[in-house]
Amino acid sequence: MEAAIDMVESGHLVIGTLHTKSCAETIDRIINFYEVRDQASIKNLISTLLKMVVSQRLLKSQITGKLVLVPEVMVVDNTIAACIRKEKFNISEIEDTIQSNIEKGSIGLINSLAKLYVNGQLSLEQIKSQIEEKNYETLNRTIMQLNVRIKH
Numbered sequence: 001m002e003a004a005i006d007m008v009e010s011g012h013l014v015i016g017t018l019h020t021k022s023c024a025e026t027i028d029r030i031i032n033f034y035e036v037r038d039q040a041s042i043k044n045l046i047s048t049l050l051k052m053v054v055s056q057r058l059l060k061s062q063i064t065g066k067l068v069l070v071p072e073v074m075v076v077d078n079t080i081a082a083c084i085r086k087e088k089f090n091i092s093e094i095e096d097t098i099q100s101n102i103e104k105g106s107i108g109l110i111n112s113l114a115k116l117y118v119n120g121q122l123s124l125e126q127i128k129s130q131i132e133e134k135n136y137e138t139l140n141r142t143i144m145q146l147n148v149r150i151k152h
Contacts, residue, residue: 001033008049022109023053023074024094027084043089047081055109057130062123068116070130073107074098099138110135114142118150 007014020026027046034042057070074080074094079101083094099108113127131139 001030005045005049009045020055021057022091022095023055023072023098024091026053026055027094028089028091031089040087043085047076047084050076050084052076059122059126059130061121062126063120068121070109070112070116070122071107072098072109072112073105075101075105077101077104110139110142114139114146117143118146 004014004016018026018029020029030046031039031042053074055072058067059070061068079097083097098106099110110131113130116122117124117127
């Protein structure tokens with residue numbers, strides 16, 4: 001982790017992988033790699049150095065039987081950077097910000113799942129199993145919006 005940060009600080013493009021379930025969990029993992037006393041400075045550092053996080057899930061479709069890629073993309077803008085720097089890091093806040101930053105290039109997990117459902121690649125049961133129950137309303141709203149766009 002420290003070698004990657006040193007490389008980024010010196011101006012290099014660094015691409016790395018971590019085994020996490022989401023973009024927000026990736027940030028959480030990076031922060032928690034460090035001692036509590038160092039976390040505030042690491043949050044400040046990664047909030048300025050990090051440009052993007054891509055998270056991928058592969059799900060076996062109950063409909064087609066094929067593997068389906070479910071992407072999540074977090075473009076680090078000023079809003080995301082501010083979320084990272086907060087004293088109390090909040091995964092849900094990052095996820096909500098990703099979901100609302102579509103115009104800046106971010107792709108929320110809920111958006112990806114809704115598109116895959118509307119396109120007939122994943123079942124409703126499958127996509128609901130990938131999110132917390134508190135996000136079902138957002139999922140339903142996103143599915144309705146996608147269906148309206150398709151009809152017009």
